[in-house]
Every structure is written in C-alpha cells, then in structure tokens.
Amino acid sequence: MNITFFIKEFHLRHPVIKEIKSALIKRGVNLDFVVLKETILDLQSLGHLKFASNSDLVVFKTTKYFAEHLAILMEDEGLRVINGSKSIRLNRDKILNNITLRKSGIKTPKTITFHSSEIKKISQKMFPMVIKPVVGGRARDVKLVSNKSELEKNEKNDDIVIGQKYIENDGLDRKLYVVDDKVFGIFKPSVLTPSDNSNAFKEFKVEEDLKEIALKCGEITNSKIYGVDVVLGEDGPYVIETNDFPGFRGIKNAGKIIADFLYFKKNEKR
Structure with missing residues (x-):
C-alpha cells in the first residue's frame, strides 16, 4: 500500500510530519515524499x-x-487526494475563502479588498482594520491599522490586499485544528494585540458550538485536514479564515492522529 506526499522541503523537518511518517511506516505503508521547490512543470511529460x-x-x-x-x-x-484541489484553492486564496464561508452562513468580520490607490474611498467605519495579503499564511504581513493615515503609511505596494474589521476580543485567538471529524483547540496569542495571557499555547476543550462551526467550514471548503482561525467577539465567535493542513502545534499525538486517518482513508471504498 502506497501513500505519496507532495510537500515543501522545510516541512520534511516538521515534528508532526516526522510523527506521521513513523506511524505509517509502522503500519507497513510505503511512503514517497515529492518535494515541490520550484515552479517548473513539464506539461508534456507530467512526471x-x-x-x-x-x-x-x-x-x-x-x-x-x-x-x-x-x-x-x-x-x-x-x-x-487529500486535501483536494477545491480545498487547496479555497484555503490559499483568502478572497475566495471569505466569500465562500460567508455565502454558506459562517460569520466572519466585515471584509473588503482594495488597492493602495483607493484608500481614501474606504469608509471610516472599517477602522480599526486588519490588513493582510490575498495569498499568505503564518500571519505574515498581517497588520492592525487604526485609521486611513496609518493605513497609507503601511500600504504602498501595487498588490490588492484584504481588509477586515477588527473584532474586539480577549487577546487570544482560538485555533481549531481538524482531522476529519476530530476537532482540537489551542489558545494562541494574537499577533495584533500581544499579551502575556497565561493560557497562550494551551490546549482547550472545544465546545459544541465551535466544533459545529469547524466541521461546517470543512464541508464548505472540502477539507479533511485543516485549521480554522476564530476570535470571540462580544456577540460570539467569528471565523477569520481557514487554512489547509496546518502545523498542529501544541496538539498531543497530532501526527499519529493524522496517520491513523490517512491509513484508514486509503482503505475506504471509492
């Protein structure tokens, strides 16, 4: 029995990937790891x-x-294929991600897209606002801006960016990690409003309402191994975005849980 992973090179050193590899080998699975490290694709040979x-x-x-x-x-x-093409597309493109989640009834912050030349047209009601790239991850280039002047100082490139109305919260993000129908939660300190909260990076029991939201996000994006970023506002949870096959930092035995899912998934009837 064979499983092929398509992966970036630095992920090979990740503890969860090492744990997945070890658990699957113990089950007698033959593994191949194909490292994607360039944009060259031979469209004739399709090696x-x-x-x-x-x-x-x-x-x-x-x-x-x-x-x-x-x-x-x-x-x-x-x-x-796990996660399939729909999951990859919807989790990579944060505009599509937000539109698809909102259209399906998931509560997200008010969200806009804009170019740096259009800042003056943005309503003052959008501030404070979180800005981030359309394609990104691991909180890279995510910033909190209080007004248009601050936004103009931060946003001077030619790319379209995403702006989300900032949701007042307790300073902790709820990171939900999902493997099929299993949902795990980790408190993560916000990159926007750093604090010394003692619960940071602690695992928490996921209540039924958050579990329902997480599983619905998976159905919407056709994802099986994924993450959901949530903040708790005064009127309940908001989904910031979902992401494809995250790192599962802080989740005990995450690699074995994922390996078990993959092992039994490959044996399912199509």
Missing part, C-alpha cells in the same frame, strides 16, 4: 502525475507552486 499513479492515496502538504493543478490532474485520473 509528477506518473510518480503518483500507483498510489492508494495522494496527500498535499502545501498550497504553493502548482499544487492545485497537480491535484486536479490526479483527481481526473481517479486518484484519491
């Missing part, structure tokens, strides 16, 4: 597709480069 053609399961631990295109090709060939 990546041939490499995975004998796999019982293909796993993508990246949304970068041409991962979505490869996932589409493999799905068209009848291969079982």
Whole structure:
C-alpha cells in the first residue's frame, strides 16, 4: 500500500510530519515524499502525475507552486487526494475563502479588498482594520491599522490586499485544528494585540458550538485536514479564515492522529 506526499522541503523537518511518517511506516505503508521547490512543470511529460499513479492515496502538504493543478490532474485520473484541489484553492486564496464561508452562513468580520490607490474611498467605519495579503499564511504581513493615515503609511505596494474589521476580543485567538471529524483547540496569542495571557499555547476543550462551526467550514471548503482561525467577539465567535493542513502545534499525538486517518482513508471504498 502506497501513500505519496507532495510537500515543501522545510516541512520534511516538521515534528508532526516526522510523527506521521513513523506511524505509517509502522503500519507497513510505503511512503514517497515529492518535494515541490520550484515552479517548473513539464506539461508534456507530467512526471509528477506518473510518480503518483500507483498510489492508494495522494496527500498535499502545501498550497504553493502548482499544487492545485497537480491535484486536479490526479483527481481526473481517479486518484484519491487529500486535501483536494477545491480545498487547496479555497484555503490559499483568502478572497475566495471569505466569500465562500460567508455565502454558506459562517460569520466572519466585515471584509473588503482594495488597492493602495483607493484608500481614501474606504469608509471610516472599517477602522480599526486588519490588513493582510490575498495569498499568505503564518500571519505574515498581517497588520492592525487604526485609521486611513496609518493605513497609507503601511500600504504602498501595487498588490490588492484584504481588509477586515477588527473584532474586539480577549487577546487570544482560538485555533481549531481538524482531522476529519476530530476537532482540537489551542489558545494562541494574537499577533495584533500581544499579551502575556497565561493560557497562550494551551490546549482547550472545544465546545459544541465551535466544533459545529469547524466541521461546517470543512464541508464548505472540502477539507479533511485543516485549521480554522476564530476570535470571540462580544456577540460570539467569528471565523477569520481557514487554512489547509496546518502545523498542529501544541496538539498531543497530532501526527499519529493524522496517520491513523490517512491509513484508514486509503482503505475506504471509492
């Protein structure tokens, strides 16, 4: 039995990936790791597709480069793919992510997109506002701005960016990690309003309302191994975004849990 992982090189050193690898090998699974480290894809030979053609399961631990295109090709060939092309697309593009979640009834902060040349047109009611890139991750380039003047100082490039109305909260993000129907929670200190909260990086029991939200997000984005970023406002939880196959930092035995899911998933009937 064979499982092929498409992965970025630095993820190979991640403790959770090492734990997944060890657990699957103990179960007798043959593993192949294909490192995606460039944007070159030979559209005639499609060597990546041939490499995975004998796999019982293909796993993508990246949304970068041409991962979505490869996932589409493999799905068209009848291969079982986790997370699939829809998940990769909706979790990578944060505009699509927000539109799709809101359209399906998930409560998110008021969200806009804009170019730096259009800042004067933004309503003052959007402030304070969180700005972030359309394609990003790990909180890179995420900033909190209080007004238009501050925004103009921070946003001077030619890219379209996302702005979300800041939700007043307790300074802790609720990071929900999901493997199929299992939901785990970690308190994470906000990158926007750093604090010394003693609960930071502690695992917490996920209440039924948050579990329901997390699982619904997975259904909407067609994700099986994913994360949901949540903040608690005065009127309840808001989903900031979802992300594809996160790091599961702080979740005990996360690698074994994921490995068990992948092992039994590959044995399911199509």
